[in-house]
Amino acid sequence: MKVQIWEQVAARKQKAVLESIPAEWIIPDHLMPPDSQDDVTTFPETSGWFTAEELAITNSEALELLPKLASGELKSETVTRAFCKRAAAAHQLTNCLSETCFERGLETARQLDAHLARTGLPLGPLHGLPVSLKDNFHLAGLDATVGFVSHVDCPAAADAALATLLQTKAGAVFYVKTNVPTAMMMAETVNNVMGRTVNPLNRRLTPGGSSGGEAALIAFRGSPLGVGTDIGGSLRIPAACTGLFTLRPSFGRFPTLGCRSGMPGQEAVQSVNGPLARTLGDLEAYCRAVVGAEPWHDADPRCLPIPWRTPSPPLLGRKLKIAVMWDDGMALPTPPVTRALRRTADALASAGHELVEWSSKDQAQGLDLLNRMFVADGGLAIREEIAKTGEPWFLPAMAAYASSQELGTRDLWRLHAERQAYQQRHLERWNASGIDALLCPTTPYASVENGKFRHASSLPGLSLSSPTSPIFIPDPFSPVATVIGLEVDASGLDQSCISFPTGIKVDAALDKALDMLLYQPMSEVDKMIQSECEFPS
Structure with missing residues (x-):
């Protein structure tokens, strides 16, 4: 079979990335885990390939490293070198860079x-800390392909605004960028440039998308803190798949200039960036650093001039009214996700918070609006890049972009008006209910095999959404997960949202698939989701 030009370009790019790893950071053949080994997160501790110092550094959370870096107890060069080596290992095992x-x-x-x-x-609040970036953040001299073969060998002339702020004002250190799906518009991380990224917790599963490379790297502890982006769940889904914390902020909170988009100029649904981390404290440290640099002055004129605000009495520690959305009206969460949601709701109630149920009556319209806004250009932005090299489409995941019809300006304006009315109705409903936050699953799944993502997460997660500032929830429920349908609410409504791991894992003894002879599915998608459920012991 004749090798296509796009295949040659992709092979050259993959080879260049692999060859950029120094020889001393290439895993020896005799230590390489077999392909049959699903969980590779244990490799650093069990292989004997990492030194005790490298393990101590890379197993530390960001908040543990920062005071040592600021005092000089740890050299930034030592810390950076350790994370470079672990990131190199992560790439060889999961293809995440x-x-x-x-x-x-x-x-x-x-x-x-x-x-x-x-x-x-110290130079700033993140002095000397290695920070990983999603592929779409420009760094001078490096590509930002966002999964398009046509963008290979197109190095950026300058750093993105957020990257400049993090390095020059916060003191961050950049060392890698991470893989994304084509155009960053799929919930799995696979493209024709770098191929598929797999989940280090189980390499048969996806780390989600589109910030899946970032999530895989952090879950492997190849990064103490990373930055991804979100337009339709691209931070929340990977966080749920890998058991991480993330924040999807409202637009204008963090600078977004100087990033490459898979659909440049699309602003009907604003893309935002936010942190991925293993702890809530690390998430907060990042947010403090970015907002504390006052990016509205010189990083991005679209940033809102809102300084960091620390909760104080009577807000701090007060009892909250939290709505729970158990499903999105289109699909029922699978048993482990429902169990995670129930345990979190019970913990909140036991802590004295008031819980009420939230109807999913608007979710179908929200999803419809989101989908129509994504393809308002008829998929032309993506189709043009695909056509330049003849690379194949990932179907059915990207079928809408391959076959949609472009809206005229008047129809697009009508769509914007429909979105505004939807947002207004949601706000009125929120205010009338008097709730402080909305708790729900991000997706219905408890696990998703590579190539089988159907709006799902691979680990049970939950999310909290707020129409105002980000909410940081203290114990007793620092465990978090993601919730079904929230990507529709938070993206289409531009609400801030935090996703957190629940600590719950699939348990064959507790999680039983529904009896499909008795269960009446909400939709064909729900029928497919429930019938494909498997909970191995």
């Missing part, structure tokens, strides 16, 4: 160490 810039990271780290030695002061 799209670019490396190890030497840039080490040089930045050396400069920060010199600054601390010279001044006695």
Whole structure:
């Protein structure tokens, strides 16, 4: 069979990324886990390939590293080198990276160490901390393909606004960028440039998308803190798939200039960026650092001039009224997800918070609006990039972009008016209910095999949504997950949303698939979801 041009370009790109890893960070053949090993998160501890110092550093959370970096107890160069090696291992085991810039990271780290030695002061709140970035963030000299073969060998001329802020004001160190799906518009991370990223917790499963490379890297502890983006669940779904915390902020909270889009100019549904981390504290540290740099002054004129606000009495510790949405009216969450949601709701009630039920009556319209806005250009932005190299489509996941009809300007304006009316109705409903937050599952699944994602997460997760500022919930429910339909609410409504791991895993003894002879599915999608449920022991 004749090799196509796009295949040659992709093979060259994959080879270049692999060859950018120094020889000393290539896993020896005799230590490489077999393909049959699903969970590779244990590799760093069991292989003997990492030193005790490298393990101590990379197993630390960001909040544990930051004071040591700020005091000089740990050198940034030492920390960066350890995470470079673990990120290199993560890529070899999960295919999670799209670019490396190890030497840039080490040089930045050396400069920060010199600054601390010279001044006695850290450069910023993230001084010396390695931070990974999703592929669409421009870094000078590196590609940002966003999964298109046509964007290979098109290096950025300058860093994105957020990257500049994080490095020059917060003191972050960049060393890798992470893989995404084509155009960043699929819930799994697979493209024709770098191929498929798999979940380090179970390589038969997806880490979600579109920030799936970022989630896989952090779950493997190849990064202490990462930044992804979200337009329709692209932070929340990967967080649920890998058991991480994430924040999907409202537009204008964090700078977005200087990033590549899979659909440039599409603003009917605004894309936002936010952190992915293993702890709630790390998430908050990132948010403080970005907002504390006051990005509305010189990073992005669209950022809202709202300083960081710390809750104080009587807000701090008060009892909340939280609505729970048990399903989205289109599909029932699978048993482990429902169990995770129920346990979280029970924990909230036991802590004295008031819980009420939230109807899913508007979810179908929200999903319909979102889908129509995504293809308002008839899929032309994506189709043009696909056509440049003749790379194949990932169907059926991207079928709508391959076959939609472009809306005229007047029809697009009508769609915007419909969206505004939907947002207004939701706000009125929210205010009338008097709730503080909405708790729901992100997707119905408890696990998703590679290539079988149907609006689902691979680990039970839950989400909290608020129409105002991000909510950081204290114990007793620091475990979090993601909830069904929330990607519709938070994206179409531009609500801030935090996704958190529940700590619940599938248990064959507790999670029984529904009897499809007795269950009446809500839809054909629901029928497919429930009939495909498997809960291995």
